[in-house]
Amino acid sequence: MSTATIAEDALKYTHVAMLLHWTIALLILANIALGLAASLLPTSVLPDTSVRFVIDTHKSIGITVLGLAIVRVLWRLTHRPPSLPGVFAGWEKTAAHVAHIALYVLIFALPLSGWAHDSAWNAAATHPMHLFGLVPWPRMGFLMHLDPALKEQLHTQLGTLHTWFGYALYVVLALHILGALKHQWIDRHSVLGRMLP
Ligand code: HEM
Numbered sequence: 001m002s003t004a005t006i007a008e009d010a011l012k013y014t015h016v017a018m019l020l021h022w023t024i025a026l027l028i029l030a031n032i033a034l035g036l037a038a039s040l041l042p043t044s045v046l047p048d049t050s051v052r053f054v055i056d057t058h059k060s061i062g063i064t065v066l067g068l069a070i071v072r073v074l075w076r077l078t079h080r081p082p083s084l085p086g087v088f089a090g091w092e093k094t095a096a097h098v099a100h101i102a103l104y105v106l107i108f109a110l111p112l113s114g115w116a117h118d119s120a121w122n123a124a125a126t127h128p129m130h131l132f133g134l135v136p137w138p139r140m141g142f143l144m145h146l147d148p149a150l151k152e153q154l155h156t157q158l159g160t161l162h163t164w165f166g167y168a169l170y171v172v173l174a175l176h177i178l179g180a181l182k183h184q185w186i187d188r189h190s191v192l193g194r195m196l197p
Pocket residue numbers: 027028031032035036038039040055058059060061062063065110111112113114115116117118162163166
C-alpha cells in the first residue's frame with residue numbers, strides 16, 4: 001500500500017462505522033416516511049389494515065434503529081473517528097460536533113419515546129407487538145400497568161414528545177446534510193468521501 005493511500009485511509013471512517021451510518025440513515029428516512037404516512041394520510045386513502053401494517057412496520061424499524069444505535073455507540077466508544085480536516089474553521093468544527101451529539105441523542109430519543117408512547121396505548125394488550133410480524137417484542141411494563149385514564153393521558157403526551165423529537169431530527173438532519181454539501185461543493189474539501197467506501 002502506498003504512503004498516500006495509508007494517509008487517505010487515516011482520514012476515513014472504518015467500514016463498520018460506514019455500514020452502521022448508512023444503514024441507520026436509510027432506516028430513519030424510511031421511518032420518517034412511514035410515521036408521517038400513518039399520521040397524515042386519511043383512512044380513506046389507506047384502509048385500516050394498511051394503516052396497521054404501516055404502523056407495525058414503523059415500530060419494527062424503530063426498534064431495529066434502537067439496537068443499531070446501541071452497537072454504534074459501543075463502536076464509537078472503542079474506535080476513534082478520523083479527526084476533522086485542519087482546513088475547517090473553529091466554528092465549523094464546533095457546529096459539526098454539536099450536530100453529531102444531537103444526532104446521537106435523537107437516534108435514541110426517537111425510538112425510546114415511540115416505544116413509550118406505544119406502551120401507554122390502552123389497546124396495547126390486545127395488539128401484541130411482533131418485530132416484522134415474527135419476533136414477539138415487549139411493551140414497557142411500568143407504563144402498561146398504569147391506570148387506564150392516566151395511560152390515556154400519557155399516551156397523548158408521549159406521542160407529542162415523539163413528534164417533537166421528529167421535528168428536532170428534521171432540523172439537525174438538515175444542518176448535517178447542508179454542512180456536508182457546503183464542504184463538498186463550496187469549500188471543495190470532500191467530507192462525504194470519509195463516510196463512503
Ligand atoms: C428511528 C426511530 C423512529 C423515528 C425516526 C420515528 C419517527 C416518527 C414520525 C416522524 C412520526 C410522525 C409524527 C407526526 O408528525 O405526527 C411517528 C409517529 C409514530 N411513531 Fe415513530 N419513530 C421512530 C420509532 C418508533 C418506535 C420504536 C415506535 C414504537 C415502538 C414508534 C411508534 C410511533 C407511533 C405509534 C406513531 C403514531 C402513528 C399514528 O399517527 O398513528 N415510533 N414516528
